[in-house]
Amino acid sequence: MRVEGVSLQVRMVLNALSKADTAALATLPKMAMPEAPKQAPQSSPTLQTAANVSVLLAAGAALESPIDKRRREARPAAKGLDMLDKLHAAGVKGLPQKEVLDALAQWAEAFELPEDPELADIARDIELRVRVELAKHDRVV
Structure with a gap:
């Protein structure tokens, strides 16, 4: 494993x-x-x-470490930002956006704010932008 x-x-x-x-x-x-918790002999x-x-x-x-914790907490917001980039790139190319919109909707449903206040502010902005894009395409989460 x-x-x-x-x-x-x-x-x-x-x-x-x-x-x-x-x-x-x-x-x-x-x-x-x-x-380790003490265990019974048998x-x-x-x-x-x-x-x-x-x-x-x-x-x-x-x-x-604090750096590892901050990186771990920032990953979900970074994923949402990456999906917004994919949605923009697909729109520019004129490609179908259904898969990206589905992924964004799933991300928005599962998203939780990080504990770090600075990261939480940034994550709120990303979440808001994701929800705006979903609303533009008639996808409400």
Whole structure:
């Protein structure tokens, strides 16, 4: 399984855990990682795996850098902006725009504002422009 957008520290932990290499885990830099929940001695392997995954996800969220978080939050707005560019290019060429309009409508339905106030202001402008373009083509979301 390949996971995109994780930091180098999380990849190092995952790599060491996937190899069950305790020596590699000992050499990792000391990080503030949440402790694994204490388990009953006879817990099933599935419960142990689920607990390990929970700890890894919590560690990954804690290790996300502010730049990575900002990039992740900006991706949906950038996607909407890219689709607006595609709609404009299709209109200039006189090509059918149905697929682009469908994609814009789906984007508008699923769009959520980012937590960052500066990104949220920009994202609101992009969302408004998407909704205006959809209304111009009689598509109301």
